[in-house]
Amino acid sequence: MNSSMHWQKLLSRSRLLADLNLGDPGRTPFEKDFDKIIFSSYFRRLKDKTQVFSLVDNDYIRSRLSHSLEASCVGRTLGTLVGQEIVKRHSRELQDYTARDFGDIIAAACLAHDIGNPPFGHAGEDAIQEWFKSPNAAAVLSLLTPGQQADFKYFEGNAQGFRILTKLDKPQHRQGLQFTCATLATFTKYPREAGINSNSFNKYNSNSDNKSTKKHGFFQEEKDIFTQIAEEVGLIRRQENLAWWCRHPLVFLVEAADDICYHIVDLEDGFSMGYIDYTEAKMWLSEILIGEKIDHLDDNKEHIKYLRAKAIHKLITEVKQVFLDNEEQILSGVFDSPLTSQIDSGSKLKEIIDLTRENVYEACEVVEVKVAGYEVLGGLLEEFVNAVTNNSLSKSYLTKKLLPNFKDTDEDLYRKILQVTDYISGMTDSYAVSLFKKIKGISLPRGGR
Numbered sequence: 001m002n003s004s005m006h007w008q009k010l011l012s013r014s015r016l017l018a019d020l021n022l023g024d025p026g027r028t029p030f031e032k033d034f035d036k037i038i039f040s041s042y043f044r045r046l047k048d049k050t051q052v053f054s055l056v057d058n059d060y061i062r063s064r065l066s067h068s069l070e071a072s073c074v075g076r077t078l079g080t081l082v083g084q085e086i087v088k089r090h091s092r093e094l095q096d097y098t099a100r101d102f103g104d105i106i107a108a109a110c111l112a113h114d115i116g117n118p119p120f121g122h123a124g125e126d127a128i129q130e131w132f133k134s135p136n137a138a139a140v141l142s143l144l145t146p147g148q149q150a151d152f153k154y155f156e157g158n159a160q161g162f163r164i165l166t167k168l169d170k171p172q173h174r175q176g177l178q179f180t181c182a183t184l185a186t187f188t189k190y191p192r193e194a195g196i197n198s199n200s201f202n203k204y205n206s207n208s209d210n211k212s213t214k215k216h217g218f219f220q221e222e223k224d225i226f227t228q229i230a231e232e233v234g235l236i237r238r239q240e241n242l243a244w245w246c247r248h249p250l251v252f253l254v255e256a257a258d259d260i261c262y263h264i265v266d267l268e269d270g271f272s273m274g275y276i277d278y279t280e281a282k283m284w285l286s287e288i289l290i291g292e293k294i295d296h297l298d299d300n301k302e303h304i305k306y307l308r309a310k311a312i313h314k315l316i317t318e319v320k321q322v323f324l325d326n327e328e329q330i331l332s333g334v335f336d337s338p339l340t341s342q343i344d345s346g347s348k349l350k351e352i353i354d355l356t357r358e359n360v361y362e363a364c365e366v367v368e369v370k371v372a373g374y375e376v377l378g379g380l381l382e383e384f385v386n387a388v389t390n391n392s393l394s395k396s397y398l399t400k401k402l403l404p405n406f407k408d409t410d411e412d413l414y415r416k417i418l419q420v421t422d423y424i425s426g427m428t429d430s431y432a433v434s435l436f437k438k439i440k441g442i443s444l445p446r447g448g449r
Helices: 029-038 041-048 064-089 099-112 121-133 135-141 146-153 157-168 181-187 198-203 220-233 251-272 278-288 300-325 327-331 346-361 364-389 395-402 413-425 429-439
Strands: none
Touching (some): 029 181, 041 429, 064 099, 064 300, 121 413, 157 220, 157 413, 181 220, 251 278, 251 346, 278 346
């Protein structure tokens, strides 16, 4: 087992296919990673995927797409600031790298961090998990290995995102978009397979938050791919008999950029939707900015936007320092807590998210969408899993007309079900609702001559 990770390996520019490790006079390898995501159809679909509020008419409210863009901006700044100091500290080892390389890797990973999310946000993940844990799925899952069963029972948007980046989103005759190993490792927030028992977790770093062990980051189908990436960038393997590694250090900065954006921005969106009043929003943002010079704007909305921007800047500065102070522990795999929980403003951020959870996440409109998500995704899974595993009357229509590129003869059961979760998790909110209505006969296509 490695005792420590090293920046030169961690920043590997190598791609999974050797013939693609070619130079580009116009862009660095990490800039190319970022650009590939921008042009991805999976990324574009995030414009119609739930952040907090689903299917809203208010175009001011964030979607997954705008959230990802904002997180990417924060991540680039955070990564570049950290990179400036890391390059100085390790000048001999990193003589071929710049601070901007750090920023570009993190910006790309932040941009893609929600690319695997199903419709209806986290409620969609819960809906998929619950269906596969239901009696309706028991007979089918009993034919799979324990690891394969865990992939579905604990379905993860993060693992689906890794599958998209390495396999599904691809040019012709090539597997995946071929990102650098550094970017793929930085994308993988939870570098372990599903189904590892809780006793294994408890034995590791009992004094840590163990943030990276909460979920899994890849499916059984992509386990070998992540193993190759982990070896290339030099991640520390936690247990030899399990696909389970310590995080790439830059994952902590991706996570922090995401945390900063959704903590602060969801508060702003809650204010814009009328669930949090101006006085309360102003108070909580001002709490983060104690000691800072704050101007007052007469327009309430503009003043909240101004405070939001200053709060994000303050949090970036605090996160940068916590990362640099803990660099050695992060490289050795000992540190495993969210950076935002360790900053001076950490307790204030927790209070903000508690306020947002009470006033926004549990708002009637949001809860209604969660309930609808369970009904829609559960119904779609029921129809499509039955269609690909049984000789039902609907099989021909559902698989040939709707399920793209379905292969019936040369795929085992696990891969058939993966094709279903690929299809359903890749839907936008609107398309999932529309398809559910058509399949259930709630709405019918209009005929005509």
